[in-house]
Amino acid sequence: MYRYMSNGGLIYKMTKNSYAGKIAFINLSNNKIKFELTEKYTRKFIGGRGINLWLLYNYSKIEYHPLHRNSPIIFGTGPLTGTLAPGSGRLDIAAKNYYTKGIGYSNACGYFAPELKRAGFDHVMIYGKAEKPVYIKIINGLIEIHPADDIWGLTTWETEKYIKHENKDPYLQVLSIGPAGERLVKGACIIINRDCAAGHCGLGAVMGSKNLKAIAVKGENPIELSNPDKFYRYFEEIWAKITSKSKVTNVIKKLGSLMYFSSTAEAPVRNNQDAYLNQFKVVLPQKFIKEKGFMGIGYYMCPISCRHYFKTKYGILKGPKTNGLHDFVSRLEIYDIDDVIKLNALCNKVGLDIDFTSNVIAWSIEAYEKGLLTxxxxxxxxxxxxxxxxxxxxxxxxxxxxxxxxxxxxxxxxAARIINKGSSKFAMHIKGHDLYEAFRTRIAYGLGAATAPRGGGHLDGSPLCEFPKLWTKEDCIRIYGIENCNDGLTYNGKAEIVFYHERLKYVIDSIGICYFFTIWGAPDYPTLDDYCNLLNAAVGSKYTPSDLLFIGERILNVAKAYNTLHAGFKRKDDYPPQRFLSEPIKSGPYKGTKLSKRKWDRLLDKYYTIHGWDAKTGLQKKEKLFELGLESVALDLMKHKKLIM
Structure with missing residues (x-):
């Protein structure tokens, strides 16, 4: 075992502005640890995802493969993490994307992030590779590196149980990888508290490539606020908006995020061969939650509980979110809800991203149907x-x-390249990353997924306003100043909406709260103005909402520049899968609908112009990067002849 104390043996004293104050850099190759002050980065990037991506940009070399021993993986909290802010248990993780070699990141709930911060660290960056399997333990400023030979090969559930038992501490918060991460499966994810998944980008494999099985944290240091009285007043206002004033919350409390699984929502049926689930009534959330659900699940400071426990024929298990139903019900047509819950839990145990899992299996079934596999x-x-x-x-x-x-x-x-035989035509991915989203009928949702820096994903710029049952014309005008934003088939105004949500999401993931508790989750949920007030009271800053959106845009441009330098992405990489452009929906209310290549081209023109990027190539412009204070990024792009002057 190797141990290092960040403060000479004393419990680390937190700062009085809601930050822990330190960043740890752990080299697993030589077991050396160094530290920096967080304040070096907060002015330009706030925390969480912002600082994570800036560290990744500066410490990740272009020639490094995502699984190179010195490719870093970074775990970060935000200034509101661990406070009373709703959904403030979010952990942001960044690394080079295993699928694309571009930017990679994910965000997960649970109790790990607040404990990491109370243990004395806002961010932890890990690089190098241990000779043998290890896990890291961080308690009150003390960092220890323990051998993990005994838990290598265990599931994430077994790993968490073992570490808590070995340390005789049931309150340790653990994130870990399963056998999928150890064996470097591309879809390997990181699991927190048994079922909070940091999916996307192959982050579990990045951990596995370093022989890092898990990280366990615990802290006893209070998080001090700059102005506690103001903070609590703003907190009460925000909490009331979510719990008692919103028209949506009562529905969410009953159904969780499954409220978005509806008969009118587009579904990735049979590997997106269709988009209408004609047996929707068989798996109606209202029905199976009433029959089998018995308790809502919410993690740190969650006011609504977006999931449920279920009594299944396999025992009591935590149920899936909306994507779990689309992955196993819509994409693979499994209608036994007990089986769906079991498969969701199995993926969490072995550390597999459920979106990846259902996508590659659906592709293989279609390849078999077409006679390409036997x-x-x-x-x-x-x-x-x-x-x-x-x-x-x-x-x-x-x-x-x-x-x-x-x-x-x-x-x-x-897989499609290996099998060949024309199977790439129905391989559903964006920028090489397996795709969850279906979007022939939701233009803004699709644009957000297609342009997402990490390769697909609706948790970047995709809005939820195209779910008409939740959004009215009045909501569209009040929030976006655009009529009929809830019309999924119109292309008008969608580039502007995506641009807003891209910046908002980077801000929310940088301050450390759940994106769901913003206008993204419901039109009457707290606004950026509300969270700006809360942040200023916590940190002692004087941000305006415009300041925060400006920082969000800066972080977005760091991510895009990383993609340009490391993955070579351009405009051609911001298009939907060919199936959405060439194959119309076969059944249901949107029968005959497909995306228009001509309209998508015009949409991208508008999208790039709004961002201040070059519409022809999709590359960034010097003027915009200098405006954002990213002169060094502009120089890097210029050196590689990938900057528009």
Missing amino acids: VKDFDGLKPEWGNSDFVERMIYKIVNLEGIGKVLAKGVKS
Whole structure:
């Protein structure tokens, strides 16, 4: 075991502006640790995702593969993390994207982030590679590196139980990888508190490549606020907006995020061959929550509980969010809700991103249907929609790199290249990253996913305003100044809405709260003005909402520049999968609908122009980067001849 105290043996004293005050840099190759003050970065990047991405930009070399020993992985909290702010248990994680070699990041809930901050650190950056498996323990400024040979190979659930038992402390908060991360599966994710997943970008494999099994944290240091009285007053106003004044909250409390799983919402049916789930009533959330659900689940300072426990034939398990239903019900047509919950839990145990998992399995079933794969390729298993036993066995094949599972473990883009035979035509990905989103009928939602720096994902610039049951014409005008933003089929005004949400999301993930408790989650939820007041009271700053959006735009431009330098992305990489452009929806209320290439081209022109980027290439301009205070980034791009002067 190696240990290092950040403060000469004393419990680390927190600053009085809601930051812990320190960043730890842990080198697993030589077990050396160094520290920096967080305040070096807060003015330009606030914290959380902002500081994470700036550290990644500066410490990640272009020639490094995502799994190179010196490619860093960074864990970050924000200034509101661990406070009374709603949903302030968010942890932001950044690393080079295993799928794309561009920017990679994810954000997860749970209790880990508040404990990390109370333990004395706003951010922890880990690089190098341990000779043998290890886990890191951080308690009140003390960082220890422990051998993890005994837990290498265990599931995330077993790992958490082992570490708590070994340390005789049930209150340790643990994040870990499962066998998928250890075996460097592209879709490997990081799991916190057994079921809070940091999916996307292969972050679990990045941890696995460093022989890092887990991190355990605990802290006893109070988080001190600059102006506690003001903070508490603003907190009460925000909490009331969510819990008692919102028309949406009562529905969310009953259904959780499953409220977005509806008969009118576009679904990725059978690998996006269709978009209408004609057996929706079989898996109606209101029905199965009433029959099987018995308690809501909410993590640190969550006022609504977006998930439920369920009594299933496999025992009591935590249920999925909306994407879990779309992954296993819509995409794979599994209608037994007990099986869906079981498969969701299995992915959490082995440390697999459920979006990746369902996507590659759906592609393989379609390849079989088209005669491109045979039963022999599946070791005697017959691929078919709705067969939960087949899906479960495929999950184990992927994790264990067995047979066709070894191919699928590389992600759908690589798998299609290996199989070839025209299978790339229905490989659903953006920028090489497996895709969750379906968006033939939701233009803004789709634009946000297609232009997302990490490759797909609706948690970048995609708004939820195109769910008409939640948004009215009046909401559209009040929030965006755009009529009919809830019309998913119109292209008008959608670039402007995405630009707003991109900046908002980077701000929210930098201050350290849940994005759901903003106008993204519901039109009558707290605004950026509300959170700006809360942040100023916590930090002692004088930000305006415009200041925060400016910082959000700065962070977005750092992410884009990283993509340009490391992955070579340009305009051509901001298009939807070909299937959405060429194949119309086959059934349901949107039968015959597909995206228009001509209209998407014009939409991208508008999108780049709003950002101050070059519309022809999608590259950044010197003028915009200098305006954002990113002169060094402009010089890097100029050196590589990837800047528009």
